[in-house]
Structures are given as C-alpha cells and as structure tokens.
Amino acid sequence: MPPTPHRYRPDELEALRARYRAERDRRIRPEGTAQYRRAAGEFGYYAKDPYTAWIEREPVHDRVEVVVVGAGFGGLLTGARLRQAGVESIRMIDEAGDVGGTWYWNRYPGIHCDIEATVYMPLLEEVGYVPKWRYAPGEEIRQHCVAIAKQFDLYADTMFQTRVTELRWDEDAAEWHVQTDRGDSFRARYVVVGSGTLTQPKLPGIPGIETFRGHTFHTSRWDHGYDLSGKRVAVIGTGATGVQVIPSIAPEAGHLYVFQRTPSSVDVRGNRPTDPEWAASLEPGWQRERMENFLAVVTGGHVEQDLIDDGWTSTARLQRQMLTGTVDTSISAEEREYLDELADFRKMDEIRARVDEIVTDPATAEALKPWYRYMCKRPTFSDFYLQTFNRPNVTLVDTAGHGGITAMTETSLVVGDDEYEVDCVIFATGFEVGISGVISGTLPVYGRGGLPLLGHWRNGPRTLHGFYSHGFPNLFHLGSLQNAAAVNFVHVLQEQATHIAAVIGEAARRDVKWVEPSTEAEDRWIATIRETAPDNYKFLAECTPGYYNGEGKPRPVNNSFGPGPVVFHDLLRHWRSSGGLNEVLHEG
Numbered sequence: 001m002p003p004t005p006h007r008y009r010p011d012e013l014e015a016l017r018a019r020y021r022a023e024r025d026r027r028i029r030p031e032g033t034a035q036y037r038r039a040a041g042e043f044g045y046y047a048k049d050p051y052t053a054w055i056e057r058e059p060v061h062d063r064v065e066v067v068v069v070g071a072g073f074g075g076l077l078t079g080a081r082l083r084q085a086g087v088e089s090i091r092m093i094d095e096a097g098d099v100g101g102t103w104y105w106n107r108y109p110g111i112h113c114d115i116e117a118t119v120y121m122p123l124l125e126e127v128g129y130v131p132k133w134r135y136a137p138g139e140e141i142r143q144h145c146v147a148i149a150k151q152f153d154l155y156a157d158t159m160f161q162t163r164v165t166e167l168r169w170d171e172d173a174a175e176w177h178v179q180t181d182r183g184d185s186f187r188a189r190y191v192v193v194g195s196g197t198l199t200q201p202k203l204p205g206i207p208g209i210e211t212f213r214g215h216t217f218h219t220s221r222w223d224h225g226y227d228l229s230g231k232r233v234a235v236i237g238t239g240a241t242g243v244q245v246i247p248s249i250a251p252e253a254g255h256l257y258v259f260q261r262t263p264s265s266v267d268v269r270g271n272r273p274t275d276p277e278w279a280a281s282l283e284p285g286w287q288r289e290r291m292e293n294f295l296a297v298v299t300g301g302h303v304e305q306d307l308i309d310d311g312w313t314s315t316a317r318l319q320r321q322m323l324t325g326t327v328d329t330s331i332s333a334e335e336r337e338y339l340d341e342l343a344d345f346r347k348m349d350e351i352r353a354r355v356d357e358i359v360t361d362p363a364t365a366e367a368l369k370p371w372y373r374y375m376c377k378r379p380t381f382s383d384f385y386l387q388t389f390n391r392p393n394v395t396l397v398d399t400a401g402h403g404g405i406t407a408m409t410e411t412s413l414v415v416g417d418d419e420y421e422v423d424c425v426i427f428a429t430g431f432e433v434g435i436s437g438v439i440s441g442t443l444p445v446y447g448r449g450g451l452p453l454l455g456h457w458r459n460g461p462r463t464l465h466g467f468y469s470h471g472f473p474n475l476f477h478l479g480s481l482q483n484a485a486a487v488n489f490v491h492v493l494q495e496q497a498t499h500i501a502a503v504i505g506e507a508a509r510r511d512v513k514w515v516e517p518s519t520e521a522e523d524r525w526i527a528t529i530r531e532t533a534p535d536n537y538k539f540l541a542e543c544t545p546g547y548y549n550g551e552g553k554p555r556p557v558n559n560s561f562g563p564g565p566v567v568f569h570d571l572l573r574h575w576r577s578s579g580g581l582n583e584v585l586h587e588g
C-alpha cells in the first residue's frame with residue numbers, strides 16, 4: 001500500500017523542521033573541517049601499518065605500459081579490465097602492504113560491508129565465488145581482493161609500501177616519468193590514478209590529545225595485539241564504523257564508554273548466510289543483473305522487481321512511491337521537495353521509534369535518536385548496536401552539548417565538568433574522504449610543457465567525463481570527479497575501470513601516441529555538468545554537520561552529472577560505440 005503523504009499536520013511538520021534546525025545549530029563548529037588533525041607528523045603513529053612488516057628493496061628504474069596508483073577496488077578492477085583488454089605490462093602501486101585499499105586498512109572487530117555482497121564484491125562470476133553471507137565480513141572482502149589480484153596476475157609487478165611522489169610528462173618520449181618515496185624512477189606510457197577514498201585516518205583536534213599516555217589507536221589501524229578484556233575502553237565516534245565496532249568489543253571490554261557527538265540512524269540489518277540452493281541456481285550474468293537492479297532502485301529508477309530488497313532499496317522505493325503514488329506526472333519542484341521531505345520524516349520516525357523499542361533506559365534512548373534527514377549522514381544498519389546500550393558495562397557519553405570531547409589528559413577524557421578515566425582510547429573518527437593525492441596536491445602532476453595539473457584546474461577540475469584533461473595525455477582519473485556516484489561505489493568504479501581499459505586497449509590496438517581530450521571536449525563536458533548538476537546545496541546546508549557537507553559548509557558548486565550513474569554509464573557505452581574514441585586517440 002502506498003504511504004499516505006499527509007500523515008503530518010502542518011504544525012507537526014514545522015516542529016520537526018525546527019527540531020532538525022536546532023540540533024544542527026547545536027552541533028555546528030565554527031572551525032568546520034579545521035577541527036580535525038591529519039594522522040601525520042606528531043600523529044603519524046595513527047597511520048602506521050600494523051599489518052605488514054616493512055620490506056626493504058632496491059629502487060626500480062625501468063619502463064612499464066600502465067601504472068595504476070592505488071590497489072583498492074578501483075585499481076584492481078582497472079588491472080583486471082586491462083588484462084582482459086590484452087595489456088601485459090601493468091604495475092599497481094600502493095602505500096599498503098597488499099591489495100584491498102580500504103579493506104586492507106580496516107580490520108576492526110565487527111567489520112562488514114553494509115551493501116549486499118552480491119552487488120558490492122565485484123567480479124564474482126569471473127573469480128568463481130559466491131559470498132558466504134548476505135553482508136560480507138571485511139576479511140572475506142579483503143580475501144576477494146587478493147583473489148582478483150591472483151586471478152588477473154596483478155601481483156607480478158606490484159609495488160607495495162610505496163607512495164608515488166611525482167608524475168611528469170616527457171613530451172619527447174610521449175610517456176610519464178614516475179617517482180616514488182622509495183627512490184624509484186621509471187617510465188610508463190599510461191597512468192591511472194585511483195582516488196584513495198577512506199584510507200587516510202583523521203583525528204579530532206581535542207585539546208590535550210597528544211598528552212594521553214594510555215593505549216590508543218584508530219579503527220583503521222586496529223591493534224589486534226592489545227587485549228581489551230578488563231580494560232576501561234573509550235570509543236570516540238558513532239558513525240558507520242563505530243556502529244560496527246561498539247557491539248563487537250562491548251562483551252570483551254571491562255567497561256566501554258561510547259563518546260557520541262551525533263547519533264547515527266541505525267536500521268534493521270538482517271544478515272544471513274547465503275542459501276546454497278539459491279547459489280546453485282544462479283545463471284551466467286546474474287551478478288550484473290543484481291548490480292544494475294540495485295543501482296537503478298537506489299538512484300530512483302523504475303524496475304519490475306527489486307531484486308535486493310533491503311534497507312537501501314526500501315528507503316529509495318519509499319521515496320519513489322511518495323512521488324508516483326500521489327501526483328504521478330508533472331509535479332513541480334516544490335511538490336517534489338515536499339513529498340521527499342515527508343518520506344524522509346516518515347523514515348526517520350521509524351528509526352527513532354526503533355531506538356525506543358530496543359533501548360531500555362529512556363535517557364539513553366533519547367540521546368541515541370538522530371534528528372536530521374536520512375541522507376545527511378551515511379545511514380547505518382545493525383541488529384546489535386542499540387542493544388549494546390542495555391549492557392551494564394556500557395555507558396553512552398553524549399557530548400553533543402559541548403560540540404564533542406572537551407579535553408584529553410594523560411589518563412582521561414573530559415566532557416564539560418565530567419572526567420572519564422580510561423586505559424585505552426579508540427578513535428572511530430573517520431577519514432579524509434574522497435581526495436586523491438592528485439587533487440589534494442600531495443601527488444604533484446606536471447603535464448605538457450611542465451604545466452602543473454592543479455594550475456590547469458585552478459578554477460575547478462577540467463575533464464572529459466571525469467577521466468582525462470587536455471595537456472595531460474595518457475593520464476586517467478578514477479573516482480568521484482565530474483561524473484556520477486552512487487552508494488555502491490564499487491559498481492561506479494567498475495564502469496570507470498571498464499571505460500578506461502577500453503580506451504587504453506583501443507589505443508594500444510591502433511598504436512596511437514597519446515590519449516587526450518581537446519579543450520573543446522572539456523568545455524562541452526563542463527557545460528553538461530553545469531547544466532545538469534543537481535542543486536543539493538540547500539539540502540546539505542540544512543543538514544547536521546559531517547563530511548558529506550564539509551562540516552556544515554557545503555561547497556556551492558556541485559560537480560556531478562545530474563541524470564545519475566545509470567544514464568552516465570549508458571552515455572559512456574554509447575560514446576565508445578559511436579566514434580567517441582576518435583575524439584581522444586591521437587596518432588601524434
């Protein structure tokens with residue numbers, strides 16, 4: 001039955017809006033993103049690799065066909081597709097000690113992927129694997145990354161524990177000169193740069209953080225050698241990571257203090273083992289069908305049947321029903337906005353009611369209720385998190401009224417007038433999100449005539465389809481950049497990898513000298529982005545602060561392709577099959 005759109009009286013709606021605004025204002029901090037510290041310099045300890053011993057090696061001076069910077073899913077998918085396109089010489093480079101990207105770094109207790117494994121874990125049919133659980137544990141995903149690397153023979157020429165420090169185009173040789181922090185200096189015809197999402201930990205700039213003398217680490221560098229039993233443990237942060245970690249360590253810790261600033265929305269999970277009969281019944285092409293179905297549903301498209309039918313898709317369907325169940329066609333932007341808001345309120349009411357159903361202490365329950373719109377923060381899913389606060393050895397410390405933890409001492413955390421003595425502090429405080437070294441400037445790139453890429457982009461990125469820029473031949477970007485993203489980011493990366501490999505494969509087949517869009521092609525794409533980019537500034541500006549909205553200061557310019565990923569992927573396929581390649585392949 002479609003939901004009734006007019007469930008709220010106007011005064012109720014206004015009261016909810018006012019509550020959201022008040023909670024947002026209470027939480028906002030004037031320093032914005034400057035409130036965080038990089039896990040570098042005196043905090044470098046927090047970014048050190050606890051999983052792989054350092055391996056000495058001699059610097060490399062040679063030449064390869066393709067360098068792929070980043071060995072997470074983006075890099076692995078690009079490597080796999082390049083192999084399928086017949087490219088033999090591929091070198092993947094990563095700062096980690098193995099492949100996996102975010103799944104290499106994040107190994108905290110309870111880690112899972114919150115997107116169904118059959119759509120999240122790529123190349124399942126190619127590797128011949130069916131995930132064991134509906135929502136896969138991190139280690140299963142990491143092992144799948146290893147399996148992809150082995151299947152496509154990507155280990156042969158990898159460089160781990162290595163950071164690329166410079167890319168410089170050599171005009172005469174028509175290839176890139178690559179330098180690394182291990183003294184490597186080599187050449188590559190093509191370079192593909194992954195965006196490095198969710199790998200660089202960030203820390204809150206709590207006054208006195210450097211004085212704490214107990215044990216401490218970040219969730220993405222978990223210290224499996226440290227025994228939590230009997231200890232007074234503090235977890236700072238209740239985002240998607242905190243929601244998974246907290247219930248997993250609560251039974252082990254002597255006492256667990258959960259320091260919360262903004263509560264997450266926590267919906268039902270319903271994880272279960274994969275049904276072997278279902279797995280045996282799968283026909284070739286099954287994964288693509290599921291991935292495309294999920295992508296269509298979560299981006300508001302129409303499908304005959306929702307094949308995944310979980311928390312992500314049901315919320316998307318609710319929003320769609322709100323629209324089609326009422327005015328069907330030609331509704332105005334204002335009506336759409338209004339119906340979206342109603343669907344959102346309804347969803348968040350369900351989320352808040354769930355807290356009351358599960359958490360027995362009324363004050364704790366009240367503090368765990370999120371007061372913001374559903375997509376202001378990443379939604380989370382757990383059948384154990386809220387229940388954890390009924391345990392006698394778990395205390396929720398609500399820091400919202402103080403904008404977070406006020407101070408740290410040698411032995412404690414301070415919130416207002418209250419001090420909490422602890423043995424161990426675990427930072428579940430997230431990552432520097434979505435910035436590749438190329439964009440942040442930590443990986444300088446010099447194109448034709450020594451032109452710095454960030455100079456070329458001084459007024460914002462300039463690309464064709466988000467992949468390449470004029471003046472920077474044979475250089476490809478992977479990730480969120482003038483294209484269309486979605487919650488299943490691995491699907492987006494898979495389409496990008498397929499496209500890049502198709503372009504490089506064709507360039508190799510035709511033996512062209514370089515791949516490069518014209519300035520006009522860049523201009524056309526930028527115009528398309530400007531015309532279509534959804535105006536989500538108002539939505540984000542009204543959201544509670546977080547990394548989605550630059551801690552309450554969203555960027556006024558949206559650089560994404562408005563019609564969304566389904567249309568973008570079609571556009572790429574059409575471009576490739578209708579002569580688009582001739583636009584970027586040059587004989588020299």
Ligand SMILES: NC(=O)C1=CN([C@@H]2O[C@H](COP(=O)(O)OP(=O)(O)OC[C@H]3O[C@@H](n4cnc5c(N)ncnc54)[C@H](OP(=O)(O)O)[C@@H]3O)[C@@H](O)[C@H]2O)C=CC1
Pocket residue numbers: 027112113114115198204205206236237238239240241242244259260261262378399403404405428429430431545546547
């Ligand atoms: N696919 C999956 O299953 C998973 C995906 N992820 C991805 O990783 C992303 C990052 O998640 P996560 O690691 O949880 O990081 P987040 O950035 O989402 O959360 C950081 C947490 O730290 C809190 N915090 C920061 N500073 C302070 C402070 N000074 N005092 C108290 N609390 C503070 C934040 O509070 P506040 O909200 O108030 O800022 C927030 O609760 C997710 O959005 C998701 O994309 C993570 C886990 C699982």
